[in-house]
Amino acid sequence: MGTALQRTIQQLRSEDSEFFQIAISVDCVIFGFDKNELKVLLIKSDLEEFKDQWSLLGDLVRPDENLDSASYRVLKHRTGLDDVYLEQVYTFGEVTRHPAGRVISTAYYSLINIKDHQPVLSDNELHWHPVNEITTLAFDHKIILDTCLQRLQSKIEEHPIVFNLLPEKFSLRELQNLYEAILGVKMDRRNFRKKFFLMNWLEDMNELEQDVPHRPGKLYRFNTSRFPNGKMKTPMPV
Amino acid sequence: MGTALQRTIQQLRSEDSEFFQIAISVDCVIFGFDKNELKVLLIKSDLEEFKDQWSLLGDLVRPDENLDSASYRVLKHRTGLDDVYLEQVYTFGEVTRHPAGRVISTAYYSLINIKDHQPVLSDNELHWHPVNEITTLAFDHKIILDTCLQRLQSKIEEHPIVFNLLPEKFSLRELQNLYEAILGVKMDRRNFRKKFFLMNWLEDMNELEQDVPHRPGKLYRFNTSRFPNGKMKTPMPV
DNA sequence: TATAATTGTGTATAGGTTACACAGTGGTAT
DNA sequence: ATACCACTGTGTAACCTATACACAATTATA
Numbered sequence: 001m002g003t004a005l006q007r008t009i010q011q012l013r014s015e016d017s018e019f020f021q022i023a024i025s026v027d028c029v030i031f032g033f034d035k036n037e038l039k040v041l042l043i044k045s046d047l048e049e050f051k052d053q054w055s056l057l058g059d060l061v062r063p064d065e066n067l068d069s070a071s072y073r074v075l076k077h078r079t080g081l082d083d084v085y086l087e088q089v090y091t092f093g094e095v096t097r098h099p100a101g102r103v104i105s106t107a108y109y110s111l112i113n114i115k116d117h118q119p120v121l122s123d124n125e126l127h128w129h130p131v132n133e134i135t136t137l138a139f140d141h142k143i144i145l146d147t148c149l150q151r152l153q154s155k156i157e158e159h160p161i162v163f164n165l166l167p168e169k170f171s172l173r174e175l176q177n178l179y180e181a182i183l184g185v186k187m188d189r190r191n192f193r194k195k196f197f198l199m200n201w202l203e204d205m206n207e208l209e210q211d212v213p214h215r216p217g218k219l220y221r222f223n224t225s226r227f228p229n230g231k232m233k234t235p236m237p238v
Numbered sequence: 239m240g241t242a243l244q245r246t247i248q249q250l251r252s253e254d255s256e257f258f259q260i261a262i263s264v265d266c267v268i269f270g271f272d273k274n275e276l277k278v279l280l281i282k283s284d285l286e287e288f289k290d291q292w293s294l295l296g297d298l299v300r301p302d303e304n305l306d307s308a309s310y311r312v313l314k315h316r317t318g319l320d321d322v323y324l325e326q327v328y329t330f331g332e333v334t335r336h337p338a339g340r341v342i343s344t345a346y347y348s349l350i351n352i353k354d355h356q357p358v359l360s361d362n363e364l365h366w367h368p369v370n371e372i373t374t375l376a377f378d379h380k381i382i383l384d385t386c387l388q389r390l391q392s393k394i395e396e397h398p399i400v401f402n403l404l405p406e407k408f409s410l411r412e413l414q415n416l417y418e419a420i421l422g423v424k425m426d427r428r429n430f431r432k433k434f435f436l437m438n439w440l441e442d443m444n445e446l447e448q449d450v451p452h453r454p455g456k457l458y459r460f461n462t463s464r465f466p467n468g469k470m471k472t473p474m475p476v
Numbered sequence: 477t478a479t480a481a482t483t484g485t486g487t488a489t490a491g492g493t494t495a496c497a498c499a500g501t502g503g504t505a506t
Numbered sequence: 507a508t509a510c511c512a513c514t515g516t517g518t519a520a521c522c523t524a525t526a527c528a529c530a531a532t533t534a535t536a
Contacts, residue, residue: 021301022262024331024342063259063340067331090475091329091344093262093305102301104262106329147475173483190485191525208533214481215532237328237385411514428516429494446502452513453501 025105026070027058027141028086029148030079032114032128033165038181039114039128040145041078042137049099050138054129056145058105071108078126085111085164087235089151090144097140109148111164153183159235160201163222171209171217172196200226263343264308265296265379266324267386268317270352270366271403276419277352277366278383279316280375287337288376292367294383296343309346316364323349323402325473327389328382335378347386349402391421397473398439401460409447409455410434438464 030041042054057078061070071086086108093104114128131149136142156162162178176192196202202220209216268279280292295316299308309324324346331342352366369387374380394400400416414430434440440458447454 022260022299024260024262061260061331061342064333066333067329067342088328090326091305093299093344095302095304104299104305106331143475150475171483188526189483190527193484194486195524212482213534215483215534217483237388409514426495427514428496431515432517433493450513451503452511453503453515455514 021102023101023103024061024067025058025103026061026067026074027056027092027105027107027144028071028074028078029056029089029107029109029145030075031109031111031131031152031165032117033178033181034114034128036177036181037130037132038178040131040134041117042127042129042134043078044125045138047099047138053136053138054127054134054141055138056107056141060103067106071110075110075112079112079117081112081116085161087151087155088237089148092140092144094140105144107144107148109152111152111161113165113167115167149182156182160222160227168221169205169207169219170221171219172202173217175220259340261339261341262299262305263296263341264299264305264312265294265330265343265345265382266309266312266316267294267327267345267347267383268313269347269349269369269390269403270355271416271419272352272366274415274419275368275370276416278369278372279355280365280367280372281316282363283376285337285376291374291376292365292372292379293376294345294379298341305344306346309348313348313350317350317355319350319354323399325389325393326475327386330378330382332378343382345382345386347390349390349399351403351405353405387420394420398460398465406459407443407445407457408459409457410440411455413458 032039032041041057043057045051045053045055057074059070059074059077061067065073068086068088071088072082072084075084075086076082087110089107089109091104091106095102097103097105131145134142134145137145156179162175162182165178166174172193175196176187176189179192180187201223203223203225205219205221207219209219270277270279279295281295283289283291283293295312297308297312297315299305303311306324306326309326310320310322313322313324314320325348327345327347329342329344333340335341335343369383372380372383375383394417400413400420403416404412410431413434414425414427417430418425439461441461441463443457443459445457447457
């Protein structure tokens with residue numbers, strides 16, 4: 001006797017669809033950065049079991065779409081944005097994780113410039129929440145959020161992805177605030193500047209901040225010539 | 239109109255089971271270490287499309303078992319081993335990845351002491367292959383293997399998990415050979431020793447190697463008192 | 477024109493990583 | 507028993523990276 005995988009899908013389906021009682025979904029942790037806080041886009045759960053609780057944005061995967069495509073679809077649907085940074089993190093498959101039945105869910109996180117999203121906020125079930133202030137979520141979504149935040153934290157130590165959270169032009173102070181918000185630490189300003197200039201991730205725009213009540217800082221943008229793909233999208237599995 | 243996830247599973251099932259046409263499987267990259275080579279346990283594919291090609295060990299997930307449990311089941315079935323190190327890595331969900339139908343597969347890797355497994359090798363469809371010599375596999379399993387190897391490489395830089403690949407007692411030379419095999423680099427012997435003693439991961443057994451045709455090295459074991467859980471198992475998502 | 481707030485800059489110290497050579501020990505062959 | 511072989515076991519100096527830290531310059535504002 002072989003394992004189930006060794007029979008064909010057609011055989012399995014005709015047998016009794018025992019193996020087709022599991023649904024698969026994607027859940028997206030959509031990060032944004034605003035007022036020096038890292039935020040995540042949440043929606044009110046409409047399941048009776050999780051009435052009035054917030055949950056991540058997700059949907060079931062359709063039989064004819066790739067896993068990544070399902071995430072992009074959710075993002076596009078909820079933010080109106082194409083062309084975003086998206087990374088798969090982990091798949092949550094506890095039997096009991098969804099009260100209505102067996103749903104295995106693959107978690108992604110995505111980084112967007114929160115300003116690009118404002119218009120769609122007319123949907124009043126959607127809200128940006130400071131990550132630090134979230135203590136509970138529907139389903140196992142708090143664990144998913146924590147897992148994605150950890151991945152983001154380790155990812156930014158090596159990879160130039162935080163730029164996806166910023167407008168095209170930004171000051172070094174904004175960039176440092178962002179790192180501090182994600183990592184939850186304070187950093188030394190001089191060392192931070194030194195490190196970034198050495199890494200050569202930044203391109204000097206020869207412009208200054210506007211409308212700040214103090215000496216304005218220089219504006220930079222992400223050094224696109226060093227990273228020809230521009231902002232990285234959906235890296236292959238790490 | 240909501241998304242599919244907002245309806246209940248019962249509703250979905252009764253509608254037309256559109257969302258229950260996807261099967262989910264686990265694939266296990268089972269690593270071992272023998273003759274100074276990193277090896278992986280493979281099985282001959284019995285699908286017509288991949289006749290005579292090797293593939294990873296996997297199976298469909300049953301509706302009533304957790305994702306992790308499915309991996310453990312596959313491992314137990316194929317190696318006879320309980321109590322192994324197992325880590326989820328990535329979920330592969332391309333629509334076309336399985337020729338017989340839509341199967342989304344979550345990849346795990348596992349580390350076992352190859353000597354513990356020898357008896358079960360009577361199953362002649364199973365074979366240990368040097369990772370370095372594998373160029374193609376059935377399905378997308380070569381990509382899965384590469385992904386798991388990369389994860390293993392980055393994991394051992396920080397975490398004491400390689401001990402799962404070794405017998406209880408081992409020499410520093412064996413340990414270094416193992417690191418070199420996994421990372422694909424040569425290391426300096428003195429610096430390697432210094433680093434390990436500083437990390438305090440090792441416990442001196444006050445015994446010497448036997449049956450080596452040269453000066454025998456001291457034997458060590460993994461410092462279980464510093465890591466009370468013994469060899470780490472199935473860490474939570476990173 | 478003085479004050480407040482922030483930007484922009486360099487150096488010294490500590491800590492970790494790398495490179496590197498020789499004496500000691502057990503096994504083996506003569 | 508002796509010589510040889512192959513490996514183990516050990517320390518130090520050079521280098522590089524990360525950290526700690528203070529003051530002058532600039533703009534907005536009162």
